[in-house]
Amino acid sequence: MNDEYLSRGYLTVEELRKLTPMPSEERLKKKPVAVPECPQEIPCTPCAEICPVNAISMPTPNDRPMVDYDKCIGCSLCVQICPGLAFFMIHYRGEVARITLPHELLPVPKRGDEVILLNRKGENVGTGKVVLVIPREKSVGDTPVVTVEVPVELAWEVRAIRVKEAGE
């Protein structure tokens, strides 16, 4: 694929779609599903090694991860372990979507907090509510994982959060 994303440092949604097959609308509604944003052939295998249902295929360590979305049970272990912080989970729930993402910054938000939503280039695209936090000590990959509820139209935009500062 065209590697223009390397001049910018982020993927567009269109590039992502070309890169990896997307889960169906139906699958996205059923339960959380893991989607990698890992466009290069790099020597890295923890996601495929940790997946409890062998949903991630990677014939050699330098191959890109490909997720079998029907096998994926939405457990988030790949989000927790991925050294590149490149795995996310998405779950459509009517008007909202739940995005599960790694968050290695302080402060770690709490369940119920309203946080600022950031897209792949760090732009503020709105606010969302934290619905689940897996703290570092419970994460298999030593990385806290946060699930945030966002408007469904932002499901393919939001890839990071920022905890509001006092008075913000």
Place this chain on the structure above:
Amino acid sequence: MRIEEHPVIDFTRRRGKKVTIYFEGKPIEAYEGEPIAEALHAAGIRVMNYAPKTGRARGLFCAIGKCSSCLMKVNGIPNVRTCITLVEDGMKVERQRGLEPLPRDYRPPKWKEAKRVEADIIIIGGGPAGLMAGAKAAEHGAKVALMDENPILGGQLVKQTHKFFGKREQFAGVRGIKIAEILEKDAREKGVDIYLETSAIGIFQDGDRKLVAAVRKNKELIEFVGKAVIVATGAMEKMIPFENNDLPGVYGAGAIQTLMNTYGIKPGKRVLIVGAGNVGVILAYQLIQAGVDVIAVVEAMPKVGAYFVHAAKIRRLGVPIYTRHTILRAEGKEKVERAVIAEIDDRWQPIPGTEKTYDVDIIALAVGLRPSIELLHQAGAQIVYVRELSGYVVRHDDRLETTVRGIFVAGDSSGIEEATTAMLEGKLAGLAAALFVGAADLRAIDEMKKVRQDIEEFRSGPFGERIRIGEEKVMIR
């Protein structure tokens, strides 16, 4: 400025007892276990000395004892590498002005007084390659002595807060700082005899054995004698030319990592990073984790050289990456106050009118590393320049033995690559050296085969191509 809260590292637990050192007569609070230059930086002191000819102010650059940019007078003794010399209560530290003589009454140690350490294998360097080599060789029955000039083991792993790639059996998904702990524990448990704050200064032939001369804590001579030597001295940071690139505050990326991730000291308030390879973008992410503002990353190439996923981590936190840009100059009086960047054309020339000025107090150079081969060169190993391995490197065979019989090489000192391959090379050199000294049996040969396969597999992708080409150029068949 010290870091009190960090998402990955607990510094309050790491810091030693409070001590007082005196900088030009003024008391400075420091913690036991931290080097002088780092303690001074925490107190806001960045100028370490004035250059001999120009009188220009100089500060830290590498922070791992390799560049001599931080030389100061300590208790009257000049030329002390303050970045790796630990503070002691009551220590007197002064800025060095040019070349300064030793005090008249100072008596340097005499060669005949040297302590002698005997082992089968002497390892120089306690980073991922050296530690792994030591543990492997000891596991196969060799008596191993290892020295490192830094006060802590682990090499550059000790400042890597990110998780490593590779396979899980090679520590993928584990943070560098954790890997350093695991390797150190393993080496110590297997009985590797470890000497810290000990700098190797030469490798000599001593009958049918090798003698490594070393200096511990700047004053004690030690002779390490063994049948084989493994050189795992790592790398040092490259510098690029631009106006005022010697201003205190123009730091190597690794120095900034040492300050903030090893010693919990904020390097500054606002940082511009030069270079969007893995080191540059990982540094940007680590700075954000330490609560420091990263203004931008500039990169002369049209594309990000880092693994994309590392770049994506900083982009989604709002750090811009300007490809086809370069730094024109640093500005400020005896410290960095501003950085000026510009876009460059196809001939790498700055495009007039594209200059931008940023108020920053740190300019981080992440413009590549070069192998530290000085000791191998001195020992007489054959050296070749290999662009793909980032500089001058030694020729070696598939057991990592150099052209000097009994001297092996592993890790970045054999060519710039990754910590994962440094560990694998360390294993290979440790096994090969254990066989060479007659300690290991044939099982080591089978293990070497497996390690070679792992190395080959790791390098088999597009990111390994450069290394594969480089290896072809140094390999003795």
